[in-house]
Amino acid sequence: MKYLETKEIVYPGDRIEINDLRPRNGIYEDDSQYFSEYFGVIQKSEKFIDIAPFNSPYLPRVNDKVIGKIMDIGPTMWTVDINSPYYSLLHINDTPWHVNAGDLTRYLAAGDFIYARISVSNEIKESWVSMRDTGMRKLEKGQVILVKPPKVPRVIGKGGNMINLIKSETDTKIIVGQNGFIWIDGEPDNVNIAINAIKMVEREAHTVGLTDRMGEYFKKLKGGN
Amino acid sequence: MEGNVKLITDDGLRLDGRSSNEMRPIKLQTGVIEKADGSAYIEWGANKVVVAVYVREAYPKHAQNMDRAIVKARYSMAGFSVEERKRPGPDRRTMEISKVISEALSSAIILEKLPRAEVDVFIEVLQADAGTRIASLTASSVAIADAGVPMRDLVVGCTAGKAGGKIVLDLSKDEDNYGEADIPMAILPRTGKVVLLQIDGDVSPEEFDEATSMIVNAMKDISKIQRDALMKTYSIEGGE
Incomplete structure (x- = not known):
């Protein structure tokens, strides 16, 4: 069997030689040594060293442009599934339309997809998305x-x-x-x-x-x- | 069979022909369930276990931890997994195993990275033949790594015990049923931290030491099987 060339692969708990680089994502420190958190590949840039996992849950980050699926409808907010363990919220004021409270289904119903930007995300991974930006819209057809x-x-x-x-x-x-x-x-x-x-x-x-x-x-x- | 069963034959081998520190063959595979975040399937001797892992917001909301994730393993045996049909649903034994597996996995997962979340580990035993809790735990840690949940280390487990007056590794069904003691143990191989240790039966302190050192020696092989299983999903055969 011939394998294609791959980058250096590490497993959880593998020791990472950081040399002069600064450890960033996917690396934890124990007793002033560094170890991998993921099963993934090592990625080095000029200053930093990261572990890029092969698979990981999506965690919301501010300004990420995401596609979300409307899951639930409240009086003033939609609950949006952003393919993450954590649901996101879309408030009626963050849409390009003039939406009246209690009249949300006229614009977005459960199961609709939207293209939106993560506008707020906090340390407990609560997040809000906004559609008030260029290119942000409801995704129809497709x-x-x-x-x-x-x-x-x-x-x-x-x-x-x-x-x-x-x-x-x-x-x-x-x-x-x-x-x-x-x-x-x-x-x-x-x-x-x-x-x-x-x-x-x-x-x-x-x-x-x-x-x-x-x-x-x-x-x-x-x-x- | 009860009463006068001979678990070690005259030439020093066990009933299934293994020597005292020989493990049963292990087959481990990841990515077996497409819709799960991570999954694994293990065949450890005649044990057959499927594990599926999902990460999500903990539910109900009052169960959420604001600063870390919670780990919920659910060990369950299929009705056809044992000789006499097992009544489906949780019972005292499966609830105990779910608890010890959850706790062992909690010490491997970096829980602070996923606040408010819950890591669901669904363990289905399709065929049981002694040592399912360790087989489940070994497969679960691989499934969690496959899901991309941050971990300090892969949990590695193995059993040892006393059968026919001798300390043996990886008990088979007969040795488990008619032997003197059963010691399942799991560690984090990098630090050697013990995350699961149970003893069922009587052993002397010397025998206990012998059993645990036997387990620790076997961990290397199991650890390699875990890594190979993860690797296999991601190595792509070259074209041409």
């Missing part, structure tokens, strides 16, 4: 799929090159939420191709040279038709 939240940066790619490649090759509209929900709209066949491509990126996210391989994948797909 289809929403789910990828593991830590894989989202890879689906987007450096400067968005991966998602732009998929968009242009499949002729679809795609919105990627930081929380792992991805909205895709277009011709049904094209949407299916896009979903397969995204799932492939998710599966192989920790390997090297993925954008090139995706380019080849699309070339092969076109050659087959």
Whole structure:
């Protein structure tokens, strides 16, 4: 069996050599030594060292643009599922519409998807989302799929090159939420191709040279038709 | 079988042909349940256990801890898992096992990272053949790592006991039923911290030391099986 080249993999409790770097995410200190919190890969930048987990629950962070699903409706707020252990809230004042209290279902009903920004998040992981921003809206038509939240940066790619490649090759509209929900709209066949491509990126996210391989994948797909 | 059963044969081997410090074969696999946040399936000898892990806001709201997560393991045995049909639902034994597994996992998970949350660990024993609590715990810690819940270490467990007057590792069903003692134990391998230790039966302090050192020696192999299982889900075969 031949394996594709991967980055250095660590398990929970593995000792991390930090050298001159500063430990950041996914690393805990014990007795002035550093250990991994996750099963994931080591990522080094100029100053910091992180562990990027292969899988982890999404935790809300301020200014993340997420896709949420309306779960519950209160008199002045919607409860939103943001693919996290913690639900988020959307207040009627944070929408682009003039909503009267008690009349929320006219705008968003249970099961609707929205594209929104996390406006507030606190230390006990309570969060609020806001739709008062450019591009924020209710997502109509289309289809929403789910990828593991830590894989989202890879689906987007450096400067968005991966998602732009998929968009242009499949002729679809795609919105990627930081929380792992991805909205895709277009011709049904094209949407299916896009979903397969995204799932492939998710599966192989920790390997090297993925954008090139995706380019080849699309070339092969076109050659087959 | 009761009364005059001979658990150690004349050539020093056990009934199933193992030597005293030999484990049963272990097969461990992760990512078996798609909709779960993390999952694992373990075959430890004839034990077969499925574990699914979900992370969510603790419910009801008054049960939430403002500064850390709570761990709720639920050990349950299928009706067909044992020789005589087990009546479904919680009983004294499964509630005890759920409790000790929850506590063992709580000391491995970094609970402060997930305030107000609850880590649900659903353990289903499909086939039981002695040592299910340790098999469940070993699989649970892998399932939790698969879910991406921050952990200090992977919990590793094993049993030892006394059967036929001899200290043996990883008791089989007969040794458990007709032997003198059963000692399940689980540790965090990095620090050697003991997170689960129970004794059922009589052993002398010397025998206890022998049993625990036997368990600690076996941990390395189990730890490797856990890591390989996690790794297998993420290694992709190269094309061409």
